[in-house]
Amino acid sequence: MCRPLEKYGRSHLKVTELSGQFWCERQVALSLEHPRTETEEMACGSEVHKRLMLELVDEVPVTLQTAEDELYLLMLNVRTGLEQLVKDGKTRELFVFGRAGAFPVVGIIDEVSLDHGRLTLLDHKTRTRPTLPPPPSFLTTEVQVMTYRKLLDDLREGRYVFDDFMQDRNFQESGDISPEFKAQLEAAGVYERISPVDIAREVFGKFRQLPPVSDFIIIRYIHQGSGNHLGDKVVLYDQGIIGQKLVHALQFWNGEREARGVGFRERWKCNYCEYKGVQCRE
Ligand code: SF4
Numbered sequence: 001m002c003r004p005l006e007k008y009g010r011s012h013l014k015v016t017e018l019s020g021q022f023w024c025e026r027q028v029a030l031s032l033e034h035p036r037t038e039t040e041e042m043a044c045g046s047e048v049h050k051r052l053m054l055e056l057v058d059e060v061p062v063t064l065q066t067a068e069d070e071l072y073l074l075m076l077n078v079r080t081g082l083e084q085l086v087k088d089g090k091t092r093e094l095f096v097f098g099r100a101g102a103f104p105v106v107g108i109i110d111e112v113s114l115d116h117g118r119l120t121l122l123d124h125k126t127r128t129r130p131t132l133p134p135p136p137s138f139l140t141t142e143v144q145v146m147t148y149r150k151l152l153d154d155l156r157e158g159r160y161v162f163d164d165f166m167q168d169r170n171f172q173e174s175g176d177i178s179p180e181f182k183a184q185l186e187a188a189g190v191y192e193r194i195s196p197v198d199i200a201r202e203v204f205g206k207f208r209q210l211p212p213v214s215d216f217i218i219i220r221y222i223h224q225g226s227g228n229h230l231g232d233k234v235v236l237y238d239q240g241i242i243g244q245k246l247v248h249a250l251q252f253w254n255g256e257r258e259a260r261g262v263g264f265r266e267r268w269k270c271n272y273c274e275y276k277g278v279q280c281r282e
Pocket of ligand 1: 024025026027030261262269270273274275276277280281282
């Protein structure tokens, strides 16, 4: 059996792909070949995330030309987020990188706050119904936020460092940003004479200086229609549990087994799936 990332020319996994396997693994596998179409619910969720992010930062639209531009922008955003976290006690949409097994993984943490010398992760979920979710959807969320916490802690503890990142991204030391991108940054007043690789090195140094991460991760539920806060749930980070879940999930990415569809008791999930009856005939 071939390994799915190689088959689809992908360099890394997303945290949401790993967690999505605990909703329906076949759905994740199908999304590689048939990218998911954005439903009204997903669009509304993205809108809420963007609104929350813009409460803390201004957005500057830019056009990227090269891989160096991408790296520079990514690292500039992460550095801004880390500085904001230390200075103001909170940041949103923080990119994190690392590995699950041998696979490079990336994720975006909705919110990290700093209080009493500890970092706390928070994830926003939007709900169409004005109720908290039932247990089957909560497992997916648990895997998602525990993976974020693992990645952030690996960066903080130096278990995933600058050299690992450069190797995973296959970046070379040389190379500056394109003149077009530089002109856009200058116009926005955010250009700094530093190479993309040096800004990445700086970012990894800043991760190492972060204080410890709390084992309690907050999930905040927001009603899509009204925007009301429905309530919070707390996930207690458990290294053993997330380790086992990732081992199971990675068997699929390693090409050790086919993707599994939902079990008999979870067939109701298929009613919310765009692949039902077309690419998937469960
Ligand atoms: S139809 Fe059901 S089993 Fe098939 S991919 Fe969708 S959720 Fe999974």
